[in-house]
Amino acid sequence: MTLVEVRGDLLSGLNPAQREAVAHGAGPLLVLAGAGSGKTRVLTRRVARLIEHEGVPPADILAVTFTNKAAGEMRSRIADLLGAEPSGMWVGTFHAIGARLLRIHAALVGRTPGFTIYDEDDTLAAVKRVMERLRISPKDRPPQAVVAAISDARNALVSAKEYEALAMDPFSKAAAQVYRELEGALRQNNAVTFDDLLALPVQLLEQHPPVLERYQRRFRHILVDEYQDTNRAQYRLVSLLGSGHGNVTVVGDDDQSIYGWRGADIRNILDFEHDFPGARIVRLEENYRSTPQILAVANAAIAANTSRKGKTLRTTRPAGEHVHVVAALDERDEAEFVIEEMQARRYAAAGRPLRDFAILYRTNSQSRAFEEALRRHALPYRLVGAIRFYDRREIRDVLAWLRLVANPADDEAFRRAVAAPRRGIGDTTLDAMAAHGAAHRVPLMSVATDPAFTTVLRPHTREALATFAQLVRRFGEAARESPVNELLQDLVLAIGYEEHLRAEGPGAQERLDNVRELIAGAEETVVDEGGEVGLTPLDHFLQRATLVTSADALDPAADAVTLMTLHNAKGLEFPVVFLTGMEEGLFPLSRAFDDPAALEEERRLFYVGVTRARDALFVSHARTRRRNGETMMSMRSSFLREIPAGLVKERATIKLRGSAQPWGRPSAAERRPGIPTPWTARRPGPHAPFPMPAEDESQDAPRFAQGERVRHARFGSGTIVEFGGVGKEAKVTIDFDDEAVGRKRLVVAFAGLQRGDE
Ligand code: ATP
Ligand code: MG
Numbered sequence: 001m002t003l004v005e006v007r008g009d010l011l012s013g014l015n016p017a018q019r020e021a022v023a024h025g026a027g028p029l030l031v032l033a034g035a036g037s038g039k040t041r042v043l044t045r046r047v048a049r050l051i052e053h054e055g056v057p058p059a060d061i062l063a064v065t066f067t068n069k070a071a072g073e074m075r076s077r078i079a080d081l082l083g084a085e086p087s088g089m090w091v092g093t094f095h096a097i098g099a100r101l102l103r104i105h106a107a108l109v110g111r112t113p114g115f116t117i118y119d120e121d122d123t124l125a126a127v128k129r130v131m132e133r134l135r136i137s138p139k140d141r142p143p144q145a146v147v148a149a150i151s152d153a154r155n156a157l158v159s160a161k162e163y164e165a166l167a168m169d170p171f172s173k174a175a176a177q178v179y180r181e182l183e184g185a186l187r188q189n190n191a192v193t194f195d196d197l198l199a200l201p202v203q204l205l206e207q208h209p210p211v212l213e214r215y216q217r218r219f220r221h222i223l224v225d226e227y228q229d230t231n232r233a234q235y236r237l238v239s240l241l242g243s244g245h246g247n248v249t250v251v252g253d254d255d256q257s258i259y260g261w262r263g264a265d266i267r268n269i270l271d272f273e274h275d276f277p278g279a280r281i282v283r284l285e286e287n288y289r290s291t292p293q294i295l296a297v298a299n300a301a302i303a304a305n306t307s308r309k310g311k312t313l314r315t316t317r318p319a320g321e322h323v324h325v326v327a328a329l330d331e332r333d334e335a336e337f338v339i340e341e342m343q344a345r346r347y348a349a350a351g352r353p354l355r356d357f358a359i360l361y362r363t364n365s366q367s368r369a370f371e372e373a374l375r376r377h378a379l380p381y382r383l384v385g386a387i388r389f390y391d392r393r394e395i396r397d398v399l400a401w402l403r404l405v406a407n408p409a410d411d412e413a414f415r416r417a418v419a420a421p422r423r424g425i426g427d428t429t430l431d432a433m434a435a436h437g438a439a440h441r442v443p444l445m446s447v448a449t450d451p452a453f454t455t456v457l458r459p460h461t462r463e464a465l466a467t468f469a470q471l472v473r474r475f476g477e478a479a480r481e482s483p484v485n486e487l488l489q490d491l492v493l494a495i496g497y498e499e500h501l502r503a504e505g506p507g508a509q510e511r512l513d514n515v516r517e518l519i520a521g522a523e524e525t526v527v528d529e530g531g532e533v534g535l536t537p538l539d540h541f542l543q544r545a546t547l548v549t550s551a552d553a554l555d556p557a558a559d560a561v562t563l564m565t566l567h568n569a570k571g572l573e574f575p576v577v578f579l580t581g582m583e584e585g586l587f588p589l590s591r592a593f594d595d596p597a598a599l600e601e602e603r604r605l606f607y608v609g610v611t612r613a614r615d616a617l618f619v620s621h622a623r624t625r626r627r628n629g630e631t632m633m634s635m636r637s638s639f640l641r642e643i644p645a646g647l648v649k650e651r652a653t654i655k656l657r658g659s660a661q662p663w664g665r666p667s668a669a670e671r672r673p674g675i676p677t678p679w680t681a682r683r684p685g686p687h688a689p690f691p692m693p694a695e696d697e698s699q700d701a702p703r704f705a706q707g708e709r710v711r712h713a714r715f716g717s718g719t720i721v722e723f724g725g726v727g728k729e730a731k732v733t734i735d736f737d738d739e740a741v742g743r744k745r746l747v748v749a750f751a752g753l754q755r756g757d758e
Pocket of ligand 2: 039040041571
């Protein structure tokens with residue numbers, strides 16, 4: 001933003017339609033417009049103008065953004081525009097805002113303000129334990145599927161009771177039972193799930209009219225970005241809080257709705273006029289982000305969708321370079337091409353910094369080829385969202401300790417902390433403790449020091465438990481005063497975590513560095529907005545650690561290439577974008593083949609990808625690709641077929657041209673509609689024309705991420721808890737669903753694992 005804009009009127013630098021939206025006074029407002037048309041800009045300006053021009057106190061405004069980072073950006077942009085911090089304004093993601101409401105009114109939903117937020121792993125663990133208690137076999141009812149069913153219900157605001165009434169088949173009946181029990185277990189652990197952060201506030205507002213009235217009076221203006229991706233619970237929150245006064249502004253793009261698989265409902269935006277009668281509708285038709293060439297490709301891509309409202313998006317920028325469609329030999333060749341192209345642009349006359357480049361892909365596992373190539377060329381990169389920092393084992397261990405310190409009722413944290421490092425408390429003891437805890441409705445932490453229980457233990461175990469409990473209590477007291485970083489430092493020392501990691505051998509240093517990074521990061525924990533709920537710095541720190549979303553990890557100042565999935569790229573923009581892996585079965589994913597709605601969602605995702613680019617766009621696909629340790633032939637994505645030939649320039653890498661493979665537009669045979677595809681075509685036989693170097697085999701054991709679901713031919717399904725090593729050395733530790741199998745450590749190259757979702 002230029003200085004002139006900062007000092008100038010809040011309506012300057014806007015087109016007439018944008019101005020209309022920014023200057024709109026009271027009443028509902030819908031800004032429905034395509035990518036890069038300035039929706040987010042309008043939202044930010046509008047907040048600033050409400051404060052400056054309409055005299056609305058910042059504390060009366062609730063602004064919902066898609067990531068915490070976007071929230072931070074909005075705050076600072078508003079501060080820039082106004083020359084002061086907008087104090088008291090609530091701005092954040094739906095989840096963060098939900099958490100805040102719950103902290104204030106925790107007692108009304110059976111929690112205390114210090115409750116723990118369970119992430120996906122914690123929730124899965126809790127569900128598994130409930131299933132154990134109910135004697136539901138994980139073999140018959142995969143816990144992951146049960147979690148998904150409950151999560152869907154939660155997001156659709158279907159209560160356990162309603163779910164039970166609707167459950168007809170055996171699976172749903174089992175899930176209903178777990179759903180009901182889980183609620184009690186969470187309450188007892190003083191914990192909530194991610195989904196609860198939306199569903200419980202709705203419940204709170206619906207069941208307590210005075211609370212609802214208080215917030216309806218308080219938030220006189222509500223503004224929501226990316227409204228097309230709201231689910232039922234989020235929608236309900238907005239309408240509960242906003243339908244009284246109707247001062248609700250939502251902005252979005254039905255063509256960018258990409259979270260249908262997570263319960264987002266595109267109708268929420270399409271029905272806005274109906275839900276908020278008299279709504280003013282503003283359409284923005286100018287795209288300020290991309291060159292005409294990029295925009296033409298975007299418009300052509302989305303035109304293939306039949307269920308859409310249809311919008312015009314005009315370019316405002318002068319002509320730029322062509323959009324390139326690049327054919328590569330395999331995924332490594334694709335990565336090499338991307339790097340060459342980047343290097344050429346970095347060292348060109350008007351060189352570009354690395355932060356100008358983004359590499360986008362459909363699935364997390366595709367990052368690997370790029371990471372390797374970037375490392376080989378010593379180019380710094382930022383990987384957004386694969387294994388999040390907070391998902392690493394060492395970080396989870398340390399956080400479990402902190403969580404238990406903050407909330408001694410958190411049984412999941414207890415189980416993790418008591419084993420990190422191991423202190424001679426085995427599974428049998430833990431099971432007995434859990435049974436005792438369930439019977440007396442008390443947390444494990446109380447069982448640990450309950451003489452009625454501990455007298456039956458062997459002295460060694462009893463002592464171990466006592467020492468453990470004492471440690472937790474000691475830090476609980478320290479937490480009230482000490483800054484989080486000091487607390488962490490002392491804790492890591494007191495539990496002997498460094499020695500514990502070192503004893504494991506290689507890899508310890510990296511893990512220790514991560515722990516240090518966590519401690520350093522804790523130093524910056526600012527207790528903003530905490531006063532009203534009386535949270536400790538530790539509570540704040542933990543909440544932030546759980547609620548950071550993948551896209552938050554972006555630091556725009558660092559000069560590095562960005563790697564991320566298309567889903568994480570929503571709302572962002574980059575001067576140069578590489579949209580990679582455009583192959584049938586990968587993008588669109590094969591599971592969309594026989595589901596027209598899913599295919600349209602994939603196409604919207606393609607549209608999102610294309611429209612992230614400002615100046616240059618490369619769309620690439622590879623002839624063969626290794627997936628799950630196997631090389632497969634692939635065919636260019638049908639999405640590319642939908643782009644008229646004149647809009648793009650076709651290119652092939654030198655390696656592909658050298659391989660005498662056809663690389664241009666697809667042959668008639670390839671183009672035949674309805675032929676299935678690519679991932680079904682197996683690695684070519686010995687006479688095949690694609691010689692793969694022998695070293696390929698050894699280097700390329702598939703890579704898995706912690707938490708990923710996999711299938712083993714003999715042991716069945718399981719969840720990866722640990723992954724390490726490369727190539728032949730790569731090993732995984734898997735918790736198999738079948739209790740008889742339990743936890744196993746396997747060599748990836750020989751395990752023949754199938755990914756869970758395939
Ligand atoms: P998306 O749908 O991808 O979220 P959006 O509609 O929110 O996009 P913005 O991110 O607000 O679009 O704007 C896209 C780009 O265009 C930004 O760089 C923004 O600063 C710029 N822009 C928006 N409006 C104008 C304008 N009137 N004049 C100049 N630049 C503008
Ligand atoms: Mg936006």
